[in-house]
Amino acid sequence: MKIKIIIASIVIVAAIVFGAVSFVETNVEYTDFKAAAGTHKKVQVKGEWMKDQEATFDPRTTQFIFFMKDEQGRVEKVVFDGAKPNNFEIANAVVVKGRYEEGYFHANEILTKCPSKYEADAESVKKTL
Amino acid sequence: MGSWIVRFAFVAVIVSGASYYLAFRKKEFSHLQIARYAYSLTSLAVISFCALLLSYILTHQFQYTYVWNYSSTDLPTPLLVSTFYAGQEGSFSLWALYTTIIGMILMQYSSKRGYEPEVMFVWSMILGFLLLMLIVKNPFELIWDTFPGDLLRTGAVPAGVTNFMWIDQAKGIWGQFPVEGKGLNPLLQNYWMVIHPQILFTGFSSMAVPYTFAVAGLLRKDYQSWVRVAKPWLVFGAAVLGTGIILGGYWAYETLGWGGYWGWDPVENSSLIPWLVSIAAIHTIMSQRRSGTFVKTNFSLCILCFIMVLYSTFLTRSGVLGETSVHSFVDAGMWAYWLLLGVIFFFGLFGFGLLIRRSKEMPKIPVEHSIYSREFALFIGAFLVCFAALFITIGTSSPIITNILKGKASSIDTSFYVKTTLPIGIAVALLTGLGQLLWWKNSNAKELFRSMTYPLISAVIFTGGLVFFVERDVAIILFSFASAFALFVNIMVGYRIFKGNPKFAGGAIAHIGLAFLFLGFVASARYDDKQTVSLEQGKPTEIPGGYSLTYEGNHQIDNERYGFNVEVRHGNEVYTVMPVMRYSNFTQSLMRHPDILNMYTRDFYVSPLSVETPDENAQVTMSLGKGESKELGGRTVTFVDFDFNDVEKGNMITGGEVTIGVNLVVTEKGQKHEVKPLFKRGSGGPTYVPAVLPGTGVQFTIVKMEPNREDPSKSRVEIGVTDPAGMAGKPKNETLIVEASIKPYINLVWMGTVTLVVGFIITIVRRVQEARDRPGSAPAAEV
Numbered sequence: 001m002k003i004k005i006i007i008a009s010i011v012i013v014a015a016i017v018f019g020a021v022s023f024v025e026t027n028v029e030y031t032d033f034k035a036a037a038g039t040h041k042k043v044q045v046k047g048e049w050m051k052d053q054e055a056t057f058d059p060r061t062t063q064f065i066f067f068m069k070d071e072q073g074r075v076e077k078v079v080f081d082g083a084k085p086n087n088f089e090i091a092n093a094v095v096v097k098g099r100y101e102e103g104y105f106h107a108n109e110i111l112t113k114c115p116s117k118y119e120a121d122a123e124s125v126k127k128t129l
Numbered sequence: 130m131g132s133w134i135v136r137f138a139f140v141a142v143i144v145s146g147a148s149y150y151l152a153f154r155k156k157e158f159s160h161l162q163i164a165r166y167a168y169s170l171t172s173l174a175v176i177s178f179c180a181l182l183l184s185y186i187l188t189h190q191f192q193y194t195y196v197w198n199y200s201s202t203d204l205p206t207p208l209l210v211s212t213f214y215a216g217q218e219g220s221f222s223l224w225a226l227y228t229t230i231i232g233m234i235l236m237q238y239s240s241k242r243g244y245e246p247e248v249m250f251v252w253s254m255i256l257g258f259l260l261l262m263l264i265v266k267n268p269f270e271l272i273w274d275t276f277p278g279d280l281l282r283t284g285a286v287p288a289g290v291t292n293f294m295w296i297d298q299a300k301g302i303w304g305q306f307p308v309e310g311k312g313l314n315p316l317l318q319n320y321w322m323v324i325h326p327q328i329l330f331t332g333f334s335s336m337a338v339p340y341t342f343a344v345a346g347l348l349r350k351d352y353q354s355w356v357r358v359a360k361p362w363l364v365f366g367a368a369v370l371g372t373g374i375i376l377g378g379y380w381a382y383e384t385l386g387w388g389g390y391w392g393w394d395p396v397e398n399s400s401l402i403p404w405l406v407s408i409a410a411i412h413t414i415m416s417q418r419r420s421g422t423f424v425k426t427n428f429s430l431c432i433l434c435f436i437m438v439l440y441s442t443f444l445t446r447s448g449v450l451g452e453t454s455v456h457s458f459v460d461a462g463m464w465a466y467w468l469l470l471g472v473i474f475f476f477g478l479f480g481f482g483l484l485i486r487r488s489k490e491m492p493k494i495p496v497e498h499s500i501y502s503r504e505f506a507l508f509i510g511a512f513l514v515c516f517a518a519l520f521i522t523i524g525t526s527s528p529i530i531t532n533i534l535k536g537k538a539s540s541i542d543t544s545f546y547v548k549t550t551l552p553i554g555i556a557v558a559l560l561t562g563l564g565q566l567l568w569w570k571n572s573n574a575k576e577l578f579r580s581m582t583y584p585l586i587s588a589v590i591f592t593g594g595l596v597f598f599v600e601r602d603v604a605i606i607l608f609s610f611a612s613a614f615a616l617f618v619n620i621m622v623g624y625r626i627f628k629g630n631p632k633f634a635g636g637a638i639a640h641i642g643l644a645f646l647f648l649g650f651v652a653s654a655r656y657d658d659k660q661t662v663s664l665e666q667g668k669p670t671e672i673p674g675g676y677s678l679t680y681e682g683n684h685q686i687d688n689e690r691y692g693f694n695v696e697v698r699h700g701n702e703v704y705t706v707m708p709v710m711r712y713s714n715f716t717q718s719l720m721r722h723p724d725i726l727n728m729y730t731r732d733f734y735v736s737p738l739s740v741e742t743p744d745e746n747a748q749v750t751m752s753l754g755k756g757e758s759k760e761l762g763g764r765t766v767t768f769v770d771f772d773f774n775d776v777e778k779g780n781m782i783t784g785g786e787v788t789i790g791v792n793l794v795v796t797e798k799g800q801k802h803e804v805k806p807l808f809k810r811g812s813g814g815p816t817y818v819p820a821v822l823p824g825t826g827v828q829f830t831i832v833k834m835e836p837n838r839e840d841p842s843k844s845r846v847e848i849g850v851t852d853p854a855g856m857a858g859k860p861k862n863e864t865l866i867v868e869a870s871i872k873p874y875i876n877l878v879w880m881g882t883v884t885l886v887v888g889f890i891i892t893i894v895r896r897v898q899e900a901r902d903r904p905g906s907a908p909a910a911e912v
Binding site: 003004007008011015018019022023025026027028029030042044054057058060061062065082083084088089090124125126 | 197272276279280307311500505509512513516519520523524527531537538539540541542544545548549552553661663718719721738739760763866
C-alpha cells in the first residue's frame, strides 16, 4: 500500500512540475515590435498590414514579404515562411508569431482577422435585397 | 411561430423535470405519468421546430436571419440541409434534437432498469439548458429585427417591391427581406459538412448520459449498480465522439491544404478533452465492476466528462478565445457567455455537490490489490489519461489563464501539447500492453515477465530496425517501442480471447487500433517530408524520394475554381493530381485545396501555393536619392552617383555626343552587381541605354535625373525597371508553386481509427447484453 502511494505521488509531482515548466517555456506573449526586437524569444505581435507597401511572394525562397504596423505605430518588415495566407486581402488585423531577426520580423505563423461579422453582414444584406 | 414552439418546449421540459423529481421523491405514479406526458410534448415541440427551421431553409425563407445568413438558392440539397447546423442557433438546435431523441430511448432504457425518475429528471434539466440557449439565441429571428436600420420601414411600399412583409399594416410598418442568402462558406461546401457535425453532436449528446446515471446513482444512494447501466452508453459516446474527431481531422487533411490532420486548435482540443475523460472512466469502471473500488473516481469522471463537453462549448462559442485562435466562432454576445458559464457551474456544483454530500455515507471498500494487479495498472493509466486531458485543457485555456495571472493574454506554442502528451503517451502505451497481461488483484511476477517475452522481443526488433534506419530522438524511440509492445501484446492476447469468446475481444481490438493510431502518428508526422517546389510549365522537376513532377497547365472548373494539373512520376508509375485554387467572393480570399495520392504505404500530398504568370511588359519606377537603397523583389538597388566624366570633358558645350551614366549597385545576399544605365545625347537626340542585370532579363533604364550641383548628396534619380519579376528570379513560363509532401504510413492512422471503433462496437454489444440480463436491482431510494 505504501509503495503505491509513493509511486503515485512521484508521478503526480513530476507531471505537475513538467507541465508547469513546459507551459512557461512555450508561452508566446503578445508584444509590440519594440519589445520583440529586444528579445530572442518567440512572440506574437498584433497589427495591421500596410496596404500601400510591398506585399509579395518570393518563389525562390518561398517567403511572403510584407510590411506591418503594430499597435504602437511602429512599422516593420515581416518575412513569412510560406505563401500569402488565405484571408490576407480583407484582413483588417493580423497577428504574426515568430522572432525578430536582423532588421525584420521572421514569422512562422500568421493569423488573419477579418472584419466583424455584423459589419460585413449589414453590407451584404443590402446587396441581396 | 417557431420561437413560440421553442418557448413551449422549454416550459414543457420544466414541467417534465419537476414531475420527474416529484416522482423520484414521492413515488406516486401520477407524477410519473405527468412527467412522461410532458416529456413527450417536449419531444414533439423540439422535433416540430427543427422541422420548421429545416422547411424554412429548404424553401429559402430569407426573411429569417438564420436562413439568410447561412444558405442560398444555389446550394445542392444535401448541403442546403446541412446549413441547418452551420451557425450557432442551428447547432444548438441540432444538439437539442439529438438530446431529445436520445432522451426518448433513455426513457425506455432507464424505465426497464428502474432508474427512470432520477435519470429523466436530470435529462430534463440538460434539455432545458439547451432550450434556454435557443430562447436567447433565437434561430427564428426575423431579419428586420437584426438590421432594423436597413430593413425596417414605414410608409407606402414603392412600386415593384415584392420582397416585403407587413408588420403592422395599420401603422404602415413593413419589413424588407433579401431575395438571396449569404450562402455557405466554401470551406464547408463538401460532403464532410453533411457527416462530421452530425456525428460529433451525437457524441456530445450521448456524453450527457453517463452524467445522468452518475447523478441518478448519487440521488438514490446506489453506488454500485449504476455503472453497469451506464457503461454501454459511455462506450457508445466514446466511439461516436472519437469517430467524429478523426473525421474532422481527415476533413482538414483532405480539404484545407496545410498538410496535416491535427493542429491542436481549441476546437479540436475541446472535443478531445471529454473523449479522454470518457476513456479514463471506461477503464476505472471496469475496476469497479470487478472489485467495487474507484467508486468516487467513477462518479467524478462521469460528471467531469459532461462538464468538459460544456466547457468546450464555452471555449469555442463564447468568443473568449477570440484574439488567439483563427478557429473560434466569435459571435456569441455577452448573454451567451454568462449563460454558458452559469450552466457549467450549475451542473458542476450539482454533480460534485451531491457527490461530496453522499461520500460521507459511502461504504469504505478496502483496497486489496497489489502493484502487480490489473486494478493498479488501470488506475495509473486512467490517471495519466486524465492528466493529459488536464494539460490540454490548460494549454487551450492559456489565454484566459495568463490574462488572469498576468493581466495580458498570451497563447502557447503547439509544441506544448506534444511535449506534455508524448511522455504520457509512452506510459499509456506501455500500460495498454501490461494491463492485458496482469491479473486482477494480484499477478505472479515471474509469470508476468514470462508472458511478456514474445511481445517484448518483437517490439525490440521493431524499434531496433527503426533506430537503425531513421530515428534518433529518444522520446520517439520510446514511444514507438511502447506502441509496438502494446500492439504485439494485444494481438497475442486478443487472439486467445477471440478463440474463446469473440464478444470479449473488444478491448484487445480497441487497443490494437490505438497502437496503430500511435504508430501512424509517429510515421506520418515525424517522417513527413515536406518541400516547396516551383514547377515551370512543361518542365519535369525531380524531388527527393524519387518523384518527378510536371506542371501541365490549368483549366477553369467553374466560375471560382481553377484546377492545376500536375503529372507525378514515381518509378514506372504515372499519376495525375489536380490541386485546386479558388478565389471565393464569399470570403474575398484565395482558398487552396490539395490533391492526395493515396497509396498503401504512404500518401503523396500536393497543395498549391501560388501560380506565377510572368508579365514581361511590367515596369516599375524607383526613385532614389544619392546613396539611397531600396528593395525590389528581394534584392537591394543602391544609387551610388552620376557618372559625369564625359561632361567634364567638355563635350556638352561643343555639341558632341555626351554620355551620362548612373551608377547603380544591385545587391543580393552580399553579392554585388554593378549596373549602369546610360543617357546619351547626340546628334540624333537623346537616347536611353538600358543596363541588364546579369543572370536575369531585368533592364534598368534612366527615367529622370536630378543632379544637385550645390549639394551633390541631394541628387536624385528615377530608374525604370522592366520585368521586375526577373528581379526575384522568376522564370519565363507560367509556374505553379506547390508544397509537396510524402506522408509515410498515414493509412495507419485511418486504419487504427476503424479498428478502434470496431473494438468499441464489440464491447458495446457485450455490455448491452449484460445490462439486459440482470435488470436494475438498485435499492429503492431513501428520502
